[in-house]
Amino acid sequence: MAVDMRLPTVSKTVSLSVSAFDRKDLVVPGDVITSDTGFMRGHGTYVDEEKLTASVAGEVQRVDKLICVRPLKTRQVMSPKPFNGEVGDVVVGRITEVQQKRWKVETNSRLDSVLLLSSVNLPGGELRRRSAEDELTMREYLQEGDLISAEVQSVFSDGALSLHTRSLKYGKLGQGVLVQLSPSLIKRQKTHFHNLPCGASIILGNNGFVWLYPTPEQQDEEAGGFYTSLEPISLSDREVISRLRNCLLALATHKVLLYDTSVLYCYESSLQHQVKDILKPEVMEEIVLLTQHKLLEQEG
Amino acid sequence: MAGLELLSDQGYRLDGRKATELRKFQARMGPFAQADGSAYLEQGNTKALAVVYGPHEMRGSRSRALHDRAVINCQYSMATFSTAERKRRPHGDRKSTEMSLHLKQTFEAAVMTQLYPRSQIDIYVKILQSDGGNYSVCVNAATLAVIDAGIPMRDYVCACTVGFVDETPLADLCYAEESGGVSSLALALLPRGGQIALLQMDARLHQDHLETLMEAAMTACKGVSKVLDEVVRQHLREASMLTRE
Amino acid sequence: MATVQVSEAEKVYILHGIRDDLRVDGRGCEDYRHMEIETDVVSNTDGSAKVSLGHTAVLVGIKAEIGKPRPMVPNEGYLEFFVDCSANATPEFEGRGGEELGTELSNTLYKVFNNKQSLDLRALCISAGEHCWVLYVDVLLLQCDGNLYDAISIAIKAALFNTKIPRVHISSDEEGGKEIELSDDPYDCMRLQVESVPCIVTLCKVGHRHVVDATLQEKACSVASLIISVTHKGTVTCTRKVGGGSLDPESIFEMIEAGKRVGKALHAPLMKLLQQEESLGKKRQKVGFLG
Numbered sequence: 056m057a058v059d060m061r062l063p064t065v066s067k068t069v070s071l072s073v074s075a076f077d078r079k080d081l082v083v084p085g086d087v088i089t090s091d092t093g094f095m096r097g098h099g100t101y102v103d104e105e106k107l108t109a110s111v112a113g114e115v116q117r118v119d120k121l122i123c124v125r126p127l128k129t130r131q132v133m134s135p136k137p138f139n140g141e142v143g144d145v146v147v148g149r150i151t152e153v154q155q156k157r158w159k160v161e162t163n164s165r166l167d168s169v170l171l172l173s174s175v176n177l178p179g180g181e182l183r184r185r186s187a188e189d190e191l192t193m194r195e196y197l198q199e200g201d202l203i204s205a206e207v208q209s210v211f212s213d214g215a216l217s218l219h220t221r222s223l224k225y226g227k228l229g230q231g232v233l234v235q236l237s238p239s240l241i242k243r244q245k246t247h248f249h250n251l252p253c254g255a256s257i258i259l260g261n262n263g264f265v266w267l268y269p270t271p272e273q274q275d276e277e278a279g280g281f282y283t284s285l286e287p288i289s290l291s292d293r294e295v296i297s298r299l300r301n302c303l304l305a306l307a308t309h310k311v312l313l314y315d316t317s318v319l320y321c322y323e324s325s326l327q328h329q330v331k332d333i334l335k336p337e338v339m340e341e342i343v344l345l346t347q348h349k350l351l352e353q354e355g
Numbered sequence: 356m357a358g359l360e361l362l363s364d365q366g367y368r369l370d371g372r373k374a375t376e377l378r379k380f381q382a383r384m385g386p387f388a389q390a391d392g393s394a395y396l397e398q399g400n401t402k403a404l405a406v407v408y409g410p411h412e413m414r415g416s417r418s419r420a421l422h423d424r425a426v427i428n429c430q431y432s433m434a435t436f437s438t439a440e441r442k443r444r445p446h447g448d449r450k451s452t453e454m455s456l457h458l459k460q461t462f463e464a465a466v467m468t469q470l471y472p473r474s475q476i477d478i479y480v481k482i483l484q485s486d487g488g489n490y491s492v493c494v495n496a497a498t499l500a501v502i503d504a505g506i507p508m509r510d511y512v513c514a515c516t517v518g519f520v521d522e523t524p525l526a527d528l529c530y531a532e533e534s535g536g537v538s539s540l541a542l543a544l545l546p547r548g549g550q551i552a553l554l555q556m557d558a559r560l561h562q563d564h565l566e567t568l569m570e571a572a573m574t575a576c577k578g579v580s581k582v583l584d585e586v587v588r589q590h591l592r593e594a595s596m597l598t599r600e
Numbered sequence: 601m602a603t604v605q606v607s608e609a610e611k612v613y614i615l616h617g618i619r620d621d622l623r624v625d626g627r628g629c630e631d632y633r634h635m636e637i638e639t640d641v642v643s644n645t646d647g648s649a650k651v652s653l654g655h656t657a658v659l660v661g662i663k664a665e666i667g668k669p670r671p672m673v674p675n676e677g678y679l680e681f682f683v684d685c686s687a688n689a690t691p692e693f694e695g696r697g698g699e700e701l702g703t704e705l706s707n708t709l710y711k712v713f714n715n716k717q718s719l720d721l722r723a724l725c726i727s728a729g730e731h732c733w734v735l736y737v738d739v740l741l742l743q744c745d746g747n748l749y750d751a752i753s754i755a756i757k758a759a760l761f762n763t764k765i766p767r768v769h770i771s772s773d774e775e776g777g778k779e780i781e782l783s784d785d786p787y788d789c790m791r792l793q794v795e796s797v798p799c800i801v802t803l804c805k806v807g808h809r810h811v812v813d814a815t816l817q818e819k820a821c822s823v824a825s826l827i828i829s830v831t832h833k834g835t836v837t838c839t840r841k842v843g844g845g846s847l848d849p850e851s852i853f854e855m856i857e858a859g860k861r862v863g864k865a866l867h868a869p870l871m872k873l874l875q876q877e878e879s880l881g882k883k884r885q886k887v888g889f890l891g
Contacts, residue, residue: 056630056631056812056861056862056865057627057628057630057631057632058631058632058635058865058866058869059632059634059635060635060636060637060869060870060873061634061635061636061637061873062636062637062638062873062876062877062884062887063636063637063638063652063887063891064887064891065885065887065890065891081588081591081592083502083511083584083587083588083591084502084507084508084509084510084511085508085509085510085511085545085546085547099507101467101507101509103509103548108509110467110507110508110509111502111505111506111507111508112502112505112587112590112591113505113591126505149605149607151605165409165410165411165412165471165474166412166473166474167412199605200605200606200607200608201607201608202607202609202610213472213473214471228607228609229609230609230610230612230613231609231610231613232610232613232624233610283608283609285608285609285612287616288613288616290620290622293616293617293620293622294622294626297622297623297624297625297626298626300624300625300626301625301626310594329626330622330625330626331625331626331627331628331631333626334625334633334634335634336634381890382890383889383890383891386889386890386891387657387688387742387743388655388743389655389690389743389744389745390688390743395888395889395890397890400643402642402889404688404742404889406688408691414691428694430687430694430695432684432686432687434642434659434661434684434738434740435661435682435684435736435738435740436642436644436645436648436661436662436663436736436738436740437642437644438644439644441663441665441736441738445684445686445740447695447696477687477691477694479686479687479688479691479694481686481688481740483642483659483740484642484643484644485644
């Protein structure tokens, strides 16, 4: 039995990066970005009396003639700020509804995403035809509450995402832990699937949903990614996963971008503490500072 | 006037402020992790919490969804212990229903709802401690929460309650002044364009004075907008310092 | 977020973890999450406290008003409870959505706290049969992340500790009528003896074991839970099974034993913290919601 009670303190986030106090690219709603009419208006902006104006508080980003404002994340940890998916993004999501020929998936977006029956690999190989029977047994493959990893296939006109799982790496997720973070904390990388050397695997979904699971021994091709083992997982694997989970939350609290290296460094920095102690404010601060030092060293 | 002198001969008010002086602001953006956006604001002794959920899929009946823009859904409530006399219920009475409606109308004017068809945005505000100008403090807190949620707005919405005493307009009324028989006016302004999102006045006032009072209210709202602006920029600097590439 | 979904496989993972005494966040079965407590946060009240436990956040305000004692107990004051499940905590509570939970919580709180064993109710009596203090204990839920009962009970204990009731002087005039006069001096006040005020421990039965301070995910895997209110001496003042599902008698006994052990251990650190805060006096930096 352990209980840790204390008085609250004014929380500070730790960071080693340079001060941003003189940055000019930070805008708030109503700020005029430019009155030059040669620019195109992107997300987070609007045109008022021919002036390009910001509509969110954040960082101005300019790509050629296109101007966007990327809203900056606040202190929040779990905050599901709406995720604006793009084609090719890796997402982790939860099935909310089984409909005719499609599943509705919660992916941290403004509208629920859609996974069509025709966009999944059914058991028995890629070229299998989808029969009427498949429509009736959709719930056997994926039911409400199930978690999946998928890729964004297209974006509907109203902004809803259409997903597909037509690759062996996607599909239903088995035993593991879901951590819900802000999408802006996920660094875009070539691959979002990592087998970490500390003994567990991680899927860093672009939508801010991160999946931690024991590294699988071999892929079972026949099941089409719908089979999940319910065998107990060893205590040592669990400890690694729990430690990673708390490390992710610590990094997110202090707004450190998440990718395989930052997560791994944080894991290493946390090893001298017990898993359950990682989330205490002073321990979090210490671990994140250590991680940032390591990241800076590695950068050179 | 109820025995109290609201404005002394030297030009000071009950709490020692000058006529046009605003109360002290203390704010924090994002105190809550589960909501999409949240803010806490103290304006003098009035304390308000605002949280924003969304934009998300319509909850409840989907028939309320609008095909060309998002629905804004507001609820104003007061903690039962927020007033000097204990309140029996936090919301659902006529006054708070009216406040909820006003809030909805105010934010429909400012949030770019057309960007989110078929969705819903929830704005909930709670008064934790009430000391005058409740409506204005709620609007200001909600503005911060909407910005925190990253929902696009044309401009800040800033609100202020002003009163008229001895031919002098008073900015940002506190409870003693509000209840002391001042004719008060609540105004919500989109400061950049000078557009008025809400104007409400329940008391009697000579028509000749209305313009002076409106002027004073607009000036006070612009003052509020400066303060909010500083809060947001400060917050932005902190946040941008932290997300490092 | 009052309810969360978990998939079958996630459930199995959580269940096996609890069996091995290693929960998803690394805690053992009887560990609490990190807790922050602050008193005196809202000034329109006679006593207040804010508690956060994980992401669960509750604010309790206590107002003392003069009322009439209940006819059955003319020489005692009483407590009234109200729990406001506000929409701030989750959109599900909007409108009347939080009323059911609010009523359930406030009824339980009344049973736990409004008795002589918890609080010296006679101290709240002003003049027998005529006047007494009524303490309105208003609980405001600001964020729900599991384990509401425990967080609320700790907040109530802290708020009661913080409560300052003005002293009353009774003077009688010639005709024998009594007049009540409240002291104007803010320092001339009565404090409550909170020593024996119980804390609630919620035990969630998950699989074959039980855990304290369950997260929402763990709660989703549990069949039923048992709440136990325990005083600093380890006396159980109230137990109640909450939630659907059923418990077998054997596990109830086991859970009561565990609850007693855990509940008893909560009091010492809580009182120490409250006294430490009190001793800081005006030097204490007020955090409130600005933290």
